[in-house]
Amino acid sequence: MILAERIAQNLTALGFVALGAATAWEWYRYRGKAQGRLALSLVFLAIVAALARVQDLLGLSGVAGTLVGLVTILAFEASGYFVLMFRDAFLPLSPRARRAANALLVVTCVIGLADITLLSNAGRDVATVAAFELIFAWVVFTGEPIVRFWLASRNLPNVQKARMRALSFGFAGLIAILVFDVFGGSAVQSPTAIIATQLIALAMVPVIYASFAPPSFLRGLWRMGEAAELRAAIQDLLIFSATRQDLAEKATGWARRLLGAQGAFIVDSEGAIVASSGIEDAEVAETMAARAAAPEVGIAAPRPGRGAAIVALLHLTEGIGFLGVTAGPFTPIFGSDEASQLQGYASSVTAGLERVRVTERLAAIEENKTQFLNLASHELRGPLTVVRGYVSMLEGGLLGDLNDRGRRAVPVISAKVLEMNALIEQMIEAARLEEGALMLRPEPADLRSVVSAAVDAARPLVEDKHQIQFKCPERPVQVRVDGERIKTIVSNLVGNAVKYSPAGGPVEIELASRGGIARVSVRDHGLGIAKEDMPILFTRFGRVATPETDHLPGTGLGLYLGRQLARLHGGEITVESDPGRGSIFTLHLPVSEPSRAASRQEPSSIQVS
Numbered sequence: 001m002i003l004a005e006r007i008a009q010n011l012t013a014l015g016f017v018a019l020g021a022a023t024a025w026e027w028y029r030y031r032g033k034a035q036g037r038l039a040l041s042l043v044f045l046a047i048v049a050a051l052a053r054v055q056d057l058l059g060l061s062g063v064a065g066t067l068v069g070l071v072t073i074l075a076f077e078a079s080g081y082f083v084l085m086f087r088d089a090f091l092p093l094s095p096r097a098r099r100a101a102n103a104l105l106v107v108t109c110v111i112g113l114a115d116i117t118l119l120s121n122a123g124r125d126v127a128t129v130a131a132f133e134l135i136f137a138w139v140v141f142t143g144e145p146i147v148r149f150w151l152a153s154r155n156l157p158n159v160q161k162a163r164m165r166a167l168s169f170g171f172a173g174l175i176a177i178l179v180f181d182v183f184g185g186s187a188v189q190s191p192t193a194i195i196a197t198q199l200i201a202l203a204m205v206p207v208i209y210a211s212f213a214p215p216s217f218l219r220g221l222w223r224m225g226e227a228a229e230l231r232a233a234i235q236d237l238l239i240f241s242a243t244r245q246d247l248a249e250k251a252t253g254w255a256r257r258l259l260g261a262q263g264a265f266i267v268d269s270e271g272a273i274v275a276s277s278g279i280e281d282a283e284v285a286e287t288m289a290a291r292a293a294a295p296e297v298g299i300a301a302p303r304p305g306r307g308a309a310i311v312a313l314l315h316l317t318e319g320i321g322f323l324g325v326t327a328g329p330f331t332p333i334f335g336s337d338e339a340s341q342l343q344g345y346a347s348s349v350t351a352g353l354e355r356v357r358v359t360e361r362l363a364a365i366e367e368n369k370t371q372f373l374n375l376a377s378h379e380l381r382g383p384l385t386v387v388r389g390y391v392s393m394l395e396g397g398l399l400g401d402l403n404d405r406g407r408r409a410v411p412v413i414s415a416k417v418l419e420m421n422a423l424i425e426q427m428i429e430a431a432r433l434e435e436g437a438l439m440l441r442p443e444p445a446d447l448r449s450v451v452s453a454a455v456d457a458a459r460p461l462v463e464d465k466h467q468i469q470f471k472c473p474e475r476p477v478q479v480r481v482d483g484e485r486i487k488t489i490v491s492n493l494v495g496n497a498v499k500y501s502p503a504g505g506p507v508e509i510e511l512a513s514r515g516g517i518a519r520v521s522v523r524d525h526g527l528g529i530a531k532e533d534m535p536i537l538f539t540r541f542g543r544v545a546t547p548e549t550d551h552l553p554g555t556g557l558g559l560y561l562g563r564q565l566a567r568l569h570g571g572e573i574t575v576e577s578d579p580g581r582g583s584i585f586t587l588h589l590p591v592s593e594p595s596r597a598a599s600r601q602e603p604s605s606i607q608v609s
């Protein structure tokens with residue numbers, strides 16, 4: 001039994017020495033004021049445990065024994081006192097309470113000193129009273145913070161809550177052992193009781209350790225309840241925040257909740273505060289000034305009387321920004337757990353900020369396109385009208401006779417002016433669409449004649465190498481559309497079919513109506529479109545850049561306008577393509593009621609140009 005007792009005592013002492021060393025290391029890494037005090041408390045506790053073993057093993061007596069006894073008592077009281085000071089680091093004591101605590105410490109140390117030296121032969125009663133006072137002081141020093149920690153833990157996020165409770169529980173366990181040792185009477189002396197109390201004390205080591213450096217599996221376990229909330233927060237940040245400001249504000253709010261921090265802030269690469277929550281600008285400045293420059297995540301104690309702070313870096317395109325959180329009354333312990341959590345969160349915030357930056361930049365580009373459309377189209381229209389007037393006067397001979405070369409040039413100028421006019425009209429139409437000023441003039445029409453007119457309008461573009469084929473049903477296809485706009489859509493599709501099949505070949509236009517939907521498909525046997533290029537086809541100014549298409553003229557507005565106009569009609573434009581073999585663009589439009597009855601109509605006539 002004696003051996004078992006010895007083993008239990010040695011193990012416990014070893015456990016407390018390891019605990020002291022671990023807290024000291026944790027403090028060395030992060031240097032927080034609160035950590036420092038907790039580390040001191042546990043280092044003193046380790047000294048007490050180690051000296052008890054030294055005394056036991058060496059059986060010191062005389063001056064050496066007195067000295068070891070004295071140091072043990074002082075270290076013991078200091079371990080309790082620093083628990084109270086740890087509490088003071090984030091829940092400051094009133095000056096009176098602090099004075100009282102200091103007085104109690106001094107009195108207790110004096111009593112301890114007297115107990116060991118002067119009173120060592122003074123009889124049992126005096127020794128008991130002295131021992132009682134020493135333990136009383138330790139219980140006061142640690143008992144008050146234990147209750148405080150427990151109360152403070154109630155409103156904290158899970159991990160911090162569990163850590164605070166572990167701390168409370170660990171010290172409460174030690175108090176319970178002490179009280180049992182003092183008041184347990186003879187039962188305490190039995191080997192079983194000694195082994196049991198030693199093992200319980202040993203069990204408190206991992207509990208206290210978990211309070212300042214919880215292993216990741218424990219953190220994961222504690223945080224499990226919050227995982228869904230965290231995911232939602234990050235999704236919210238990454239996807240839904242529209243502006244940088246909005247995102248930064250949300251991010252600071254979430255950082256506080258996530259870490260249970262008092263305040264959180266984001267500072268940009270220029271040092272300007274982008275957003276802050278629960279913290280004054282002046283304190284942000286202090287925290288940034290105290291931030292250690294080198295580490296990825298640094299803990300800084302901004303100034304005496306203020307809690308710890310963690311600052312993580314945001315690697316933004318424009319430079320390094322910072323995300324910081326500061327401790328407050330109820331968030332005392334910032335350690336490696338919070339630091340790594342903040343760092344992970346900072347990466348998400350960086351991604352979110354970058355996304356918003358790109359989105360804002362894209363929005364600015366889109367805005368520029370709109371401005372360009374507006375400006376160019378309206379500014380070009382006036383001069384072009386004048387040029388057109390003069391060209392038609394030239395054509396009509398109103399400006400006098402031209403020589404042969406002049407006469408040959410006029411039709412070319414006229415055709416080019418018409419081309420330019422069509423381009424400008426396209427730009428004006430796109431600008432109208434952007435401004436929401438595009439008004440349709442829908443009228444009942446037979447889609448066959450609209451499409452036929454569009455095909456005819458496109459015919460002048462066609463050279464010999466292309467053959468235009470147009471199939472349409474015998475019966476009317478009744479629609480309610482803005483005829484001019486539909487004509488524009490179809491002639492643009494036909495124009496594209498010709499333009500993007502430079503080697504020539506048939507261009508087949510087919511009108512069919514089925515199931516209440518009329519479809520105008522335009523098929524060519526030209527270049528085709530690669531799958532990865534599809535997404536840009538219908539965007540403003542979207543053109544596919546390949547060696548085969550680079551030299552072909554165009555604005556990239558036709559399909560964009562076509563699709564928007566089709567949608568305004570309740571329809572759509574779709575595309576299928578086989579790269580190198582050709583494409584089919586199809587305009588879908590709802591048919592109006594009368595022709596729905598004759599819903600199945602197959603094309604019957606074919607015109608070949």
Ligand code: ADP
Pocket residue numbers: 492496497500501524526527528529537542543544545549553554555556557558559560583
């Ligand atoms: P534009 O022809 O003026 O460039 P569009 O908006 O009409 O503009 O067309 C956008 C892009 O889609 C074109 O630049 C071209 O790359 C591609 N495209 C359109 N029609 C075809 C087609 N029939 N075959 C191959 N590519 C096409």
